[in-house]
Amino acid sequence: MTDTLTAEAPADNARPYSVSELAFALKRTIEEAYGFVRLRGELSKVTFHGNGHVYLDLKDERAAISGVIWKTQVRGLTIRPETGLEVIVTGKVTTYPGRSQYQIIIETMEPAGVGALLAQLERLKARLAAEGLFEASRKRPLPAMPAVVGVITSPTGAVIRDILHRIGERWPCRVVVWPVVVQGDQAAAQVRAAIEGFGALAQGGAIPRPDLIIVARGGGSVEDLWPFNDESLARAAAASPIPLISAVGHET
Secondary structure, rough: OOOOOOOOOOOOOOOOOOOHHHHHHHHHHHHOOOOOOEEEEEEEEEEEEEEEEEEEEEOOOOOOOEEEEEEEOOOOOOOOOOOOOEEEEEEEEEHHHHEEEEEEEEEEEEEOOHHHHHHHHHHHHHHHHHHOOOOOOHHOEEEEEEEEOEEOOOOOOOOHHHHHHHHHHHOOOEEEEEEEEOOOHHHHHHHHHHHHHHHOOOOOOOOOOEEEEEEEEEOOOOHHHHHHHHHHHHHHHHHHOOOOEEEEEEOO
């Protein structure tokens, strides 16, 4: 007779991790290995939350990663996040152990090439056109002999000198310059505020209300001129009660 003895499996001496220990160990590993990264992908599921933050996914053909742009960073973006736009972002990868999720907290965003910018511009133009912003009936007639011309541009450089020279040469009139930056992340907001500011001036006030507004800057690359494709700026121009001429890309 043969007896078969069944031996118990040896006890595993390794101490088991708690769920929290493993989750936070993974958090440290990921965040130390991938602190700040530069990441390229296509935006999807872009959501502008009521709290001012923007939530989105960055994806390619094989994977996706969640992302967030805090309200304080949204104001500094030079492009508007939009589903379908291919971008390059920089930010900090972080994890949320309570949900076993990781995401990138985005600090900067730029288009992944001129093609991505132009595609975004065409989508914006189509949307504004569908709303009727480009209808000929919305255009205000230009005054033949304006008494006051408002100029929105940089107070230094060749553009303002050329405009003042041409106005003085052809039709001497009063010129009111509203100084703004014409490049960078503050340009669109400053130009929009200037358009709205001129429109809010009262007739007969201390600062004369223009009969005509000129928005001007010199030439440059697509990226240099991009602030002038801002949606809120386009809407301000369309809503201006004063006729407006765009001289963006101006040359002497």
